[in-house]
Each structure stands twice: as C-alpha cells, then as structure tokens.
Amino acid sequence: MTPYSRPASLPETLFLLAQGQPLLLAGGTDVYPATQAQWLTRPVIDISAVPELHGITRGPDGLRIGAGTTWAAIAAAALPPACNALQQAAQEVGGRQIQNAGTIGGNLCNASPAADGVPPLLVLDAVIELASPRGLRRVALADFLTGPRQTLRAADEVMVAVIVPDAALSGASHFVKLGARAYLVISIAMVAVRLLVVAGRVQQAALAVGACSAVARRLPGAEQALLGLAPQETAAAIDAAQVAAALAPLDDLRATAVYRAEAAAELLRRALATLAQDHAG
Amino acid sequence: MSDSERKTEPVSKRRRNFLIGSAMTGVVPVIGWAGQAQATTQAAPVDARAALNVALRVNGRLHQVQVDARMTLLDALREEIGLTGAKKGCDHGQCGACTVLVDGRRELACLTLAVAAQGREVVTIEGLAAPDGTLHPMQEAFVAQDAFQCGYCTPGQILSAISCVHEGHATSPDQVREYMSGNLCRCAAYPNIVAAVLQASQQMGD
Ligand SMILES: Cc1cc2nc3c(=O)[nH]c(=O)nc-3n(C[C@H](O)[C@H](O)[C@H](O)COP(=O)(O)OP(=O)(O)OC[C@H]3O[C@@H](n4cnc5c(N)ncnc54)[C@H](O)[C@@H]3O)c2cc1C
Ligand code: FES
Ligand code: FES
Numbered sequence: 001m002t003p004y005s006r007p008a009s010l011p012e013t014l015f016l017l018a019q020g021q022p023l024l025l026a027g028g029t030d031v032y033p034a035t036q037a038q039w040l041t042r043p044v045i046d047i048s049a050v051p052e053l054h055g056i057t058r059g060p061d062g063l064r065i066g067a068g069t070t071w072a073a074i075a076a077a078a079l080p081p082a083c084n085a086l087q088q089a090a091q092e093v094g095g096r097q098i099q100n101a102g103t104i105g106g107n108l109c110n111a112s113p114a115a116d117g118v119p120p121l122l123v124l125d126a127v128i129e130l131a132s133p134r135g136l137r138r139v140a141l142a143d144f145l146t147g148p149r150q151t152l153r154a155a156d157e158v159m160v161a162v163i164v165p166d167a168a169l170s171g172a173s174h175f176v177k178l179g180a181r182a183y184l185v186i187s188i189a190m191v192a193v194r195l196l197v198v199a200g201r202v203q204q205a206a207l208a209v210g211a212c213s214a215v216a217r218r219l220p221g222a223e224q225a226l227l228g229l230a231p232q233e234t235a236a237a238i239d240a241a242q243v244a245a246a247l248a249p250l251d252d253l254r255a256t257a258v259y260r261a262e263a264a265a266e267l268l269r270r271a272l273a274t275l276a277q278d279h280a281g
Numbered sequence: 282m283s284d285s286e287r288k289t290e291p292v293s294k295r296r297r298n299f300l301i302g303s304a305m306t307g308v309v310p311v312i313g314w315a316g317q318a319q320a321t322t323q324a325a326p327v328d329a330r331a332a333l334n335v336a337l338r339v340n341g342r343l344h345q346v347q348v349d350a351r352m353t354l355l356d357a358l359r360e361e362i363g364l365t366g367a368k369k370g371c372d373h374g375q376c377g378a379c380t381v382l383v384d385g386r387r388e389l390a391c392l393t394l395a396v397a398a399q400g401r402e403v404v405t406i407e408g409l410a411a412p413d414g415t416l417h418p419m420q421e422a423f424v425a426q427d428a429f430q431c432g433y434c435t436p437g438q439i440l441s442a443i444s445c446v447h448e449g450h451a452t453s454p455d456q457v458r459e460y461m462s463g464n465l466c467r468c469a470a471y472p473n474i475v476a477a478v479l480q481a482s483q484q485m486g487d
Binding site for chain 1: 333349350351353373374377380386387388389391392393394396397441444445448450459460461462463464
C-alpha cells in the first residue's frame with residue numbers, strides 16, 4: 001500500500017481500509033496535534049475527496065449530514081431551528097481555519113469527552129451510519145460513543161453520515177460552551193438544550209452535557225422535570241444536585257469535578273433562559 | 282521576502298538526505314509534523330518508499346519537491362521550497378502563524394500534509410504583492426494601521442484577514458475579532474489588526 005492515498009469513492013476507500021492498518025485522515029485537525037510521530041508510520045488514507053461523505057440533505061429518514069462535512073459548511077447551511085445548537089457549536093470549534101478543515105465525522109470518531117459536536121447531536125437523537133465491506137449499519141450516537149476516545153467503530157469501518165430523525169427536528173435548540181477564555185478553547189463544560197413548546201407549554205425537552213463525564217450524556221431525569229412548564233419556568237427547574245448525580249464529572253487540569261457540576265447546571269439554566277427569551281420575543 | 286532569501290538552499294535537504302541514507306542501516310528517527318524535538322529521540326521503522334515526488338503550485342508557480350508522506354505543507358514551503366513567510370509558531374494548529382490560502386480558503390499549513398496539497402492552489406504571503414511590488418490592500422492596511430510589533434504573526438494574520446473579508450466576516454469590529462480568533466498575536470496588536478482588517482475590507486470591495 002502506498003504511504004498516502006486520496007480515494008475518490010467510498011468503495012475505493014473501503015477497499016484500501018481493508019489492507020493493513022491504515023489511518024483515516026479527514027481534516028487532520030485532531031490527528032496531528034493529539035498523536036505523536038508514530039502514527040505516520042502507518043499509511044494514510046485521505047478521505048477528504050470522497051463524495052459520498054459530503055453534503056447536507058433532507059430525505060425520507062430525516063436530515064443527513066455527510067461525515068466529511070466541515071464545521072464551516074455546517075455553520076453556513078440552512079437548517080431548522082432544532083439545529084441551532086449544532087450550528088452554534090460549529091462556530092466555536094477552534095478558529096475559522098480549524099472550521100474550514102475539521103469535520104463532524106472526525107469530531108465524533110475522535111471521541112474526545114470535550115468534542116463540541118456531541119451534545120448538540122445528542123439532543124437531536126442523532127444516528128451514525130457506518131460503512132464496511134460487510135455493508136451499512138446504523139448506531140445511535142449515544143451508543144456509538146463508549147468512552148473517552150472509544151467508539152463502536154470497527155477498524156474497517158468508515159463513518160458515512162450523521163442522521164437526525166425527523167421527529168427530533170422539532171422545536172428549537174441552543175448551545176453554551178464554557179472555556180477558560182472566549183475563543184479557541186477546549187470546553188470545560190458545554191451544554192445543548194432543545195425544547196418543543198406547544199401552546200405555551202414544554203412538550204419535548206432534551207438536555208445534554210459534555211466534558212463533565214467520560215462520555216457526553218443526556219439527562220433524562222432533568223428533562224422529565226421540564227415537561228408541562230412554561231418556557232420561562234424551565235431555568236429555575238434545573239436542580240443542581242440532580243445534574244451532578246447524573247453526570248459524575250471529572251477532575252482534570254482544566255477544572256475540578258465540583259466546579260464542573262456547578263457549571264453544567266448553570267449553563268443549562270442559561271441555555272434554557274435564552275430559549276425562553278426567544279419564545280417571549 | 283527578498284529574492285536572496287527565496288533562493289537559499291533549504292537546510293533540511295541535507296538532513297533529509299542523511300535520514301534517507303540511514304534508512305539503509307535500519308533505524309531512522311521519525312521527523313515531520315511532530316517537530317524536531319521528537320526527531321532525535323524517537324525511532325521507528327520507516328518505509329523508504331515513502332519518498333514521494335510532489336508538484337506543489339505555490340503563488341502561481343509549480344514546484345517539484347521530494348517529500349515523504351509525513352511532511353506538512355508548512356515544512357515543505359519553508360524547508361523544501363524556501364518560502365519562509367509562513368511561520369511555525371506552534372506546529373499544533375493553535376496559533377495561526379502558518380495560515381496560507383489553499384484554493385482560496387484559509388488553512389493551517391502545519392495541519393495539512395504536503396502531499397494533500399497536490400493539485401491545489403497555495404498562496405503564501407510572498408505571493409500577495411503585484412510583480413511591480415505594489416502591496417495587496419490588506420498589506421497596505423497593516424502598514425497604515427501599524428498592525429504589528431515584532432511581525433511574527435503578521436503573514437498569517439494578513440492571509441487569514443483576506444479570507445475573513447472574502448467570507449463576508451469583516452463587517453464589524455466584533456465580527457472581525459470572532460473570525461480572526463484563530464490567529465494569535467503575542468505582541469497583542471489586536472486593536473490595530475482589527476482596524477487594518479476593517480480598513481482593507483472597504484478597499485477590497487467584498
Ligand atoms: C487549535 C485546535 C482547536 C480545536 N478546538 C476544538 C473545539 O473547540 N471543539 C472541538 O470539539 N474540537 C476542537 N478541536 C478538535 C478538532 O478540530 C475537531 O474535533 C474536528 O472536528 C476533527 O475533525 P477532523 O476532520 O479534523 O478529524 P481528523 O483529525 O481527520 O480525524 C480524527 C479521527 O477520526 C477519524 N476519522 C475521521 N473521519 C472519519 C470517518 N469519516 N470515518 C471513520 N473515522 C474517521 C480519524 O481516523 C481520526 O482518528 C480543535 C483542534 C485544534 C487543532
Ligand atoms: S504553526 Fe500552525 S497554527 Fe501554529
Ligand atoms: S506582532 Fe508580534 S506576535 Fe503579532
């Protein structure tokens with residue numbers, strides 16, 4: 001196998017991936033900084049020119065976002081308000097140069113606990129489509145991510161697309177990220193919330209928190225507590241103790257567990273308050 | 282950049298030839314994107330076939346270079362082609378000093394493989410001025426607004442700023458700050474940089 005190849009189709013990619021142990025490279029923005037020199041002793045398959053991995057389309061099974069779609073393309077797309085959180089996250093992944101190269105598929109396959117793409121996709125009940133010589137399979141994003149830098153992706157699988165089912169495209173969402181400074185930071189905590197409000201009452205609520213547990217999580221207990229409330233009442237209904245118990249956050253160099261738990265609850269309140277304002281105005 | 286600087290024989294050529302030579306003896310340090318610090322301490326098997334002939338189009342000129350698959354576009358520009366305008370601030374995508382335009386988009390040359398830039402149009406700071414030396418409006422604006430101190434971040438700032446204007450993200454000071462956040466300035470010339478980008482965006486008419 002040549003040290004570098006840039007396949008022009010998905011079948012070609014799968015064929016190459018089945019040989020030896022090559023490394024898939026999309027935007028390269030996680031691969032380069034995160035690893036040390038050894039990786040490039042493996043052949044590189046550059047998947048940035050594979051057409052099947054590109055584009056955002058609305059089809060019978062919902063919204064389909066190609067795994068190779070860059071953050072800049074996601075930010076610029078015309079998407080329903082349920083995807084606001086995803087588009088806001090897209091604009092906070094590094095600076096513009098990173099957004100021009102970095103892809104949604106790379107963000108998910110790299111599986112950092114601080115990956116900004118994950119909470120917005122969790123509140124959209126996103127499903128991952130993977131291709132291998134055995135065919136296609138779909139896995140819920142919540143199941144796909146199994147631990148820090150661990151996923152259900154098999155070595156010979158390529159992530160083809162992220163699919164948001166139609167049912168989750170209702171309502172509006174919002175994303176809030178906390179870092180040590182305003183720009184270019186790895187999240188200490190980030191949240192995405194999506195509310196469907198019907199006749200002034202919350203009919204569906206989805207809350208997700210990232211960087212506060214080994215894998216970003218939905219908070220079903222806290223979601224339940226919001227149902228039936230007026231949007232303006234939701235922020236006050238966030239119970240910090242319940243959020244902390246659901247997350248079991250981490251101590252690391254960026255923040256302590258106690259700080260993270262408090263921050264997560266506060267970010268949820270702010271995100272809900274912002275959504276409530278939109279409903280009021 | 283002066284012509285004499287452009288023609289300087291790249292220093293790394295000798296080192297690289299030496300490494301390819303030592304591949305025959307078995308153990309070769311891995312060099313490339315991870316930086317020279319690792320180069321001397323890490324050993325790994327290297328496939329000698331990894332040397333590739335790559336044609337890179339930079340500032341409208343085609344350059345034939347021999348690189349191994351691991352070399353970044355930044356190293357190829359600086360050490361193989363001799364265009365040292367793109368700076369290596371961090372080599373980790375965090376500072377923006379290596380920003381170049383690839384097919385018109387701003388990208389980080391330290392996070393791009395040289396082989397992956399084949400068939401694409403690369404523009405560096407050396408390619409901005411007209412042949413008669415007339416500066417690009419963004420270069421003019423940086424001079425007029427005194428938008429640098431040491432100048433290390435400046436080539437990356439200017440290329441990033443040109444893209445920022447073309448993207449339509451230079452309509453207000455806040456927007457410029459947001460969309461220029463990938464370019465750090467250790468001298469903190471930020472207020473002047475913002476003023477320069479706004480000035481040039483009017484002259485560029487985008
Ligand atoms: C300065 C800087 C700032 C950053 N800031 C942020 C930030 O604020 N928030 C954030 O979340 N991330 C951030 N990142 C991380 C990174 O930019 C994102 O995670 C990005 O989305 C990764 O995408 P990529 O295409 O560059 O991935 P790559 O680096 O190309 O790949 C990442 C991993 O995924 C695998 N992979 C990629 N595509 C596929 C596919 N289709 N199928 C199977 N496997 C695949 C690769 O093999 C590799 O293991 C930052 C990075 C840098 C350098
Ligand atoms: S050298 Fe490329 S971003 Fe710092
Ligand atoms: S002018 Fe010195 S780093 Fe920006």
